Amino acid sequence: MLRRALARYPNTAACLGMALGLLILGWIEIVQPGGFDFSDITGGLVTLDTMVRIGILSIVLVGLNLLMGYAGQISLGQAAFYGMGAYASAILTARYSLLGIPVAIAQSWWWPWLAILFGMIAAGGLAYLIGRPILNLRGHYLAMATLGLGIMFYILFRENLGVPGDHITGAFDGITAVPRLRIGGFDLWPISRYYFVVWTVALICLTLALNIVNSRTGRALRAIHGSERASQAAGVDIAHHKVQALVVSAVFASLAGSLYAHFQAAVSPKPFDFAGSLELVVMSAVGGMASIWGAPFGVGVILILKEVLRSGLRQVLRGASGEHEIVFYGVLLVVIMVFMPEGILVWTSAQLKELRGRRAVLPPGLERSP
Amino acid sequence: MSSHRSQAQETARPLLRVEQLSKSFGGLMAVNRLSFEVEQGQVVGLVGPNGAGKTTVFNLISGYYAPSGGEIYLDGVALAGLEPFRIAALGVARTFQSLQVFGNMTALENIMVGRHLHSRAGLLAAALRLPSMRREEMRVRQDARRYLERAGLSDRADELACNLSFGEQRRLEICRALAAEPRLLLLDEPGAGLTQEEKVRLAELILQIQQDGVTVLLVEHDVDLVMGLVDRVLVLEYGELLAAGTPEEVQRHPKVIEAYLGTQWDAATLDAPTPAAGPKGG
Numbered sequence: 001m002l003r004r005a006l007a008r009y010p011n012t013a014a015c016l017g018m019a020l021g022l023l024i025l026g027w028i029e030i031v032q033p034g035g036f037d038f039s040d041i042t043g044g045l046v047t048l049d050t051m052v053r054i055g056i057l058s059i060v061l062v063g064l065n066l067l068m069g070y071a072g073q074i075s076l077g078q079a080a081f082y083g084m085g086a087y088a089s090a091i092l093t094a095r096y097s098l099l100g101i102p103v104a105i106a107q108s109w110w111w112p113w114l115a116i117l118f119g120m121i122a123a124g125g126l127a128y129l130i131g132r133p134i135l136n137l138r139g140h141y142l143a144m145a146t147l148g149l150g151i152m153f154y155i156l157f158r159e160n161l162g163v164p165g166d167h168i169t170g171a172f173d174g175i176t177a178v179p180r181l182r183i184g185g186f187d188l189w190p191i192s193r194y195y196f197v198v199w200t201v202a203l204i205c206l207t208l209a210l211n212i213v214n215s216r217t218g219r220a221l222r223a224i225h226g227s228e229r230a231s232q233a234a235g236v237d238i239a240h241h242k243v244q245a246l247v248v249s250a251v252f253a254s255l256a257g258s259l260y261a262h263f264q265a266a267v268s269p270k271p272f273d274f275a276g277s278l279e280l281v282v283m284s285a286v287g288g289m290a291s292i293w294g295a296p297f298g299v300g301v302i303l304i305l306k307e308v309l310r311s312g313l314r315q316v317l318r319g320a321s322g323e324h325e326i327v328f329y330g331v332l333l334v335v336i337m338v339f340m341p342e343g344i345l346v347w348t349s350a351q352l353k354e355l356r357g358r359r360a361v362l363p364p365g366l367e368r369s370p
Numbered sequence: 371m372s373s374h375r376s377q378a379q380e381t382a383r384p385l386l387r388v389e390q391l392s393k394s395f396g397g398l399m400a401v402n403r404l405s406f407e408v409e410q411g412q413v414v415g416l417v418g419p420n421g422a423g424k425t426t427v428f429n430l431i432s433g434y435y436a437p438s439g440g441e442i443y444l445d446g447v448a449l450a451g452l453e454p455f456r457i458a459a460l461g462v463a464r465t466f467q468s469l470q471v472f473g474n475m476t477a478l479e480n481i482m483v484g485r486h487l488h489s490r491a492g493l494l495a496a497a498l499r500l501p502s503m504r505r506e507e508m509r510v511r512q513d514a515r516r517y518l519e520r521a522g523l524s525d526r527a528d529e530l531a532c533n534l535s536f537g538e539q540r541r542l543e544i545c546r547a548l549a550a551e552p553r554l555l556l557l558d559e560p561g562a563g564l565t566q567e568e569k570v571r572l573a574e575l576i577l578q579i580q581q582d583g584v585t586v587l588l589v590e591h592d593v594d595l596v597m598g599l600v601d602r603v604l605v606l607e608y609g610e611l612l613a614a615g616t617p618e619e620v621q622r623h624p625k626v627i628e629a630y631l632g633t634q635w636d637a638a639t640l641d642a643p644t645p646a647a648g649p650k651g652g
Contacts, residue, residue, distance in 0.1 A: 208498075211498070215495075215496030215507065216489050217491070218496070219482055220483065222474055226475060230471070232453075233464050234463075234550060235455050235458035235550060290474075
């Protein structure tokens with residue numbers, strides 16, 4: 001009975017499975033039953049810290065996959081929206097006196113949540129405003145326009161939003177003393193609590209995105225990707241749907257940025273530069289652009305890969321430096337993309353399917369084999 | 371246009387009225403002051419040699435090109451200058467000469483996109499999976515299955531469209547257009563590249579469409595297919611209307627005979643003026 005229900009709703013089943021896995025993982029990390037510690041056996045690779053980072057970036061990636069993998073619109077400036085959320089939260093909660101916000105409000109538990117909401121509205125609003133002109137561009141031109149957007153925001157963060165001095169964004173040093181989140185009197189910190197907060201939000205975003213994909217809007221997005229002319233002939237308002245996808249991706253990115261700011265308790269411009277945007281695209285491609293489920297996998301693989309290279313390369317290759325890391329990182333990316341052009345998740349599920357010789361219970365849209 | 375009024379009372383009124391329609395690409399007049407009418411419920415064939423402007427006419431009616439001059443009316447509503455998706459919403463559906471199925475989606479999903487105009491669930495309703503959206507989704511799925519059956523593709527519902535055979539893709543594309551419940555259906559060379567057997571199925575499908583009261587405008591090179599199906603034929607040459615009438619009338623029309631070098635009208639000569647004839651089956 002349960003099995004049949006799960007087979008009928010593969011997305012729900014996968015969501016529940018993932019939630020269960022995360023719950024167990026978190027519990028083991030926190031309680032360390034019998035002295036068992038992931039951090040120890042993986043040489044400090046899988047820690048709650050890493051898991052929180054994966055969760056936060058998964059939120060960005062879910063939105064980005066919706067935009068790039070489903071609607072087929074390239075964004076090389078997604079870190080701009082990510083940064084907007086981070087800076088909105090940081091400025092509103094740590095530099096509130098600048099804006100003349102009374103201490104009583106700024107210190108209340110709900111203020112940071114309001115700041116998160118504000119960041120999301122601002123990012124969504126910006127995406128809506130620039131969406132129509134920017135999404136009318138195609139291919140390289142769209143890539144260039146989003147690239148420009150990303151660089152512009154990086155410079156704004158770095159140069160104090162264009163205002164003389166460095167009292168708003170703190171220039172290169174950024175903003176410190178961003179408070180932790182809490183609900184009422186309940187602190188969502190230490191990290192063992194924040195882990196569950198971040199992943200709850202991530203799973204909610206994932207579910208929302210899956211719902212969108214399997215709907216009229218999602219079909220319209222995929223149709224646009226398949227053939228713009230034919231989707232217009234079916235009555236699909238292309239511009240409207242593209243803008244919607246961009247707005248959703250911006251809102252998700254901003255939300256993730258806010259969670260990041262409260263996680264680090266500080267923000268600086270570096271993660272939101274062009275390299276940051278590019279890394280998001282790489283994660284998207286590695287996980288599988290055209291699958292919402294690819295998001296957490298893409299992030300996980302890239303973050304852990306970088307960590308392995310940082311800590312492991314020196315043991316294998318004596319005198320290896322940061323430059324070597326980059327070279328190996330590049331080579332591995334090429335290998336992944338050559339052998340798994342549709343991303344790790346799609347590739348793995350295809351292998352599993354072949355292995356079992358029958359249809360694996362996988363989310364719809366993942367059955368696509370190359 | 372007072373003469374149309376009286377006609378309308380007697381017989382069918384024109385669903386599509388094209389008046390002095392022109393389209394130039396640079397110096398080339400692809401369509402030159404073209405006027406014609408298509409009456410409600412008819413199947414009308416648009417024929418002519420390659421480069422005569424047939425596809426350009428389709429692109430003008432469905433909004434992919436803006437006319438350089440003239441007007442297009444669908445049941446009295448001016449279409450010229452509207453965006454394609456708005457024209458689709460007014461009841462014009464079309465297929466493409468170069469197949470345009472959504473290869474990244476299943477056959478069923480392709481048709482469900484065709485139901486886009488008959489559903490309204492927005493982004494928020496979808497994200498939150500509101501009950502109204504779920505009901506609508508179920509209805510869209512059911513409707514789509516019906517159209518898939520008409521395409522004869524029920525057993526291939528979950529197959530990716532790019533894995534279907536050429537003929538299947540053609541039928542899928544036509545039924546996706548039908549799923550929009552259009553008043554006017556534009557078919558751009560639906561028979562191109564099909565086998566004889568597939569063409570027979572196509573002809574049956576088009577006749578069925580007509581019986582459902584959908585008006586069809588058809589570009590087709592296969593004259594046997596056209597003549598057997600259509601109520602009226604419009605012959606285009608150099609973007610102008612050479613002749614119009616029933617298939618029999620057109621075949622006897624002196625200008626048509628003259629244009630086709632005085633030989634008898636048949637499949638072999640239709641493409642004669644252009645040596646490099648387009649895709650042509652049979």
